[in-house]
Amino acid sequence: MILVPLSPLIPQDIVMTFSMIMTNLLYGVTIGSTYALIASGLSIIFGVMGVLNFAHGSFVMLGAYTGFTIVKLTGNFWVSLFLAPLIIAMLGGIIERFMVCRLYGRHVLLTLFLTFGLSMVFSSAVLLIWGGVPYSIQVPYYFKGFINLFGIYYPKFRLFVLVFSCLLVTFLWIFLNRSRWGLVIRAGLFDIETVEAFGVDIYRVFRLLFIFCSGIAAVAGVIIGAMRSINPVMDVDFITVALIVIVIGGLGSFKGALIGSLILGLGEAFGAQAIPGLAKFVTWVIMAAVLLLRPEGLFSEE
Amino acid sequence: MVRFRKFVEVAILLFLVLLPLGSDRLFSDFYIALFLRIFIFGILILGFDLLSGYCGLVSFGHAMFFGTGAYVAAIAWKYLNNCVWLGILLGLGLNTIIGYVLALLCVRTRTIYFVFLTFAFSQFFFVTANSWRLIGGADGIAGIPSPTLIPGISLGSRTGFYYFSLAFLVIAYWVARRIVNSHFGRVLEGIRENEERAKFLGYNTSLMIRRVFLISGLFGSLAGALMTGFQPFVSPYYYHWSLSGEFVIMEILGGMGTLVGPLMGTAIVIFMGDILSTWFKEAWMLCLGAIYVICILYSPEGITGIIKNISETGGLMKLLNRLRTN
Numbered sequence: 001m002i003l004v005p006l007s008p009l010i011p012q013d014i015v016m017t018f019s020m021i022m023t024n025l026l027y028g029v030t031i032g033s034t035y036a037l038i039a040s041g042l043s044i045i046f047g048v049m050g051v052l053n054f055a056h057g058s059f060v061m062l063g064a065y066t067g068f069t070i071v072k073l074t075g076n077f078w079v080s081l082f083l084a085p086l087i088i089a090m091l092g093g094i095i096e097r098f099m100v101c102r103l104y105g106r107h108v109l110l111t112l113f114l115t116f117g118l119s120m121v122f123s124s125a126v127l128l129i130w131g132g133v134p135y136s137i138q139v140p141y142y143f144k145g146f147i148n149l150f151g152i153y154y155p156k157f158r159l160f161v162l163v164f165s166c167l168l169v170t171f172l173w174i175f176l177n178r179s180r181w182g183l184v185i186r187a188g189l190f191d192i193e194t195v196e197a198f199g200v201d202i203y204r205v206f207r208l209l210f211i212f213c214s215g216i217a218a219v220a221g222v223i224i225g226a227m228r229s230i231n232p233v234m235d236v237d238f239i240t241v242a243l244i245v246i247v248i249g250g251l252g253s254f255k256g257a258l259i260g261s262l263i264l265g266l267g268e269a270f271g272a273q274a275i276p277g278l279a280k281f282v283t284w285v286i287m288a289a290v291l292l293l294r295p296e297g298l299f300s301e302e
Numbered sequence: 303m304v305r306f307r308k309f310v311e312v313a314i315l316l317f318l319v320l321l322p323l324g325s326d327r328l329f330s331d332f333y334i335a336l337f338l339r340i341f342i343f344g345i346l347i348l349g350f351d352l353l354s355g356y357c358g359l360v361s362f363g364h365a366m367f368f369g370t371g372a373y374v375a376a377i378a379w380k381y382l383n384n385c386v387w388l389g390i391l392l393g394l395g396l397n398t399i400i401g402y403v404l405a406l407l408c409v410r411t412r413t414i415y416f417v418f419l420t421f422a423f424s425q426f427f428f429v430t431a432n433s434w435r436l437i438g439g440a441d442g443i444a445g446i447p448s449p450t451l452i453p454g455i456s457l458g459s460r461t462g463f464y465y466f467s468l469a470f471l472v473i474a475y476w477v478a479r480r481i482v483n484s485h486f487g488r489v490l491e492g493i494r495e496n497e498e499r500a501k502f503l504g505y506n507t508s509l510m511i512r513r514v515f516l517i518s519g520l521f522g523s524l525a526g527a528l529m530t531g532f533q534p535f536v537s538p539y540y541y542h543w544s545l546s547g548e549f550v551i552m553e554i555l556g557g558m559g560t561l562v563g564p565l566m567g568t569a570i571v572i573f574m575g576d577i578l579s580t581w582f583k584e585a586w587m588l589c590l591g592a593i594y595v596i597c598i599l600y601s602p603e604g605i606t607g608i609i610k611n612i613s614e615t616g617g618l619m620k621l622l623n624r625l626r627t628n
Contacts, residue, residue: 052414102599108414109360113554114598116547120591128585247418281429288422292407295415
């Protein structure tokens, strides 16, 4: 929600110092890397399975809330970072097994409608279970405070998020480009029928992919929940972000999702400071412009 | 079948005309308000069905027309003159411009990209309404005077506005039915089934889509203006994507591309919202969502699909028998 009037578009303190620019740059990349975790999963699911998972943002939110509860019960951040994605991945598996898999081969809009309904169910369930109060996941003591990075004071936990999500994205990249499973997925992005003709059980691939991407979304949920706050409308925030990212990057493109996430993260970090009221406006304009001029996305591989 | 439908239509209309007579004696005034809400959203859903049900282009930002209609009516009634026609006509005028321009842009995309684009445009309107102080910003506009039919005759009473909206619903239904039965309507269905083929038959499909987009926007605009007459305040919520999502739910629960179905869907969502929220308190959204999900999984054609199934198999008993033998 933006409560800023559009009239004072140009604030006085638009001149930024070097350290401010560096801090924003770092923050933008941090945010962008978490977006990449969410958007790449959404993009790959769409590219391979032809399912536009509107509930992907709900997985992020559920991951964050589950992680919050686990930290509260066990007091250990690492346990929740491991367990919460596992639980959400299981939930993703159940949804794929009993709902999404009934709609394979049907119109793509049907899966969008289904997952839209699911996201509605999840958001009201969260509201019932955890209430509408915003929470924050407790981080370990050694992640509190700031660290001095070449003269810039940067929160330690954000640095951890940056390193952790970059590692995870790199792992995903290697997984997609170097492993046998990645080969199947990349082939599936181009022509799923041929993959099936080669004797691969594509429905098993679909299920594992859905489970895996739900888990990754939940990982992003836990670290975002610890970095920012958890609230019952964050599912919408993240699904819109992810949608914008994959529209910019091209549906089904991993590289496009990464670049799109970085653009959006940097835009958010700088835009929030330079033009607070207009930042969201600009995002929607960019999305509309990309859809109109290059509907296949800026970095589409096809 | 057509005769049967005509009979049902007249029966329902008679029921709706006679309904306010029983108000306060048989049931509370609250139900009149509930029906009013159904009429208003019903008008919008009829237009929505022309675009998404008949033409196959699902818009996820239809609230932008609704919101614009509501805001224009609010501003016109509050600051210019509280004649009801002024607000409605100004809203239709502005929405014609908006609809024309957006149709030019949106017609370039199909299916999922059309969903994204309409969603992006509606967010655009939402952000504007939410941050533009001149039209109230996040607070919206309150204290809108109740409109007058002609100078001297107020539409302030609930029954008066009930009949006013009902008249518009009937007109909207008639217009939509005429469109669906016309040549234009058949071409729209052709575009939904196979656009390439419609093109090869010599139809300018892009022009057809632009037309139906504009028409469905005008239905939404009218509904928005009536909503302002019903509830004397407007807020950026009228532009919110969740409202657009609600339209999609109404449409799908009823059955896309049937006109009657989406109207039933509207009635179901609004009635169910009322009943479920008294039974389940805060959990009602969960119940509605669950019902909607089950509907998509087991009967994507909605209520009308179920009814059609039953009538085609020759009654409920035969259907049960068939299910048992299978």
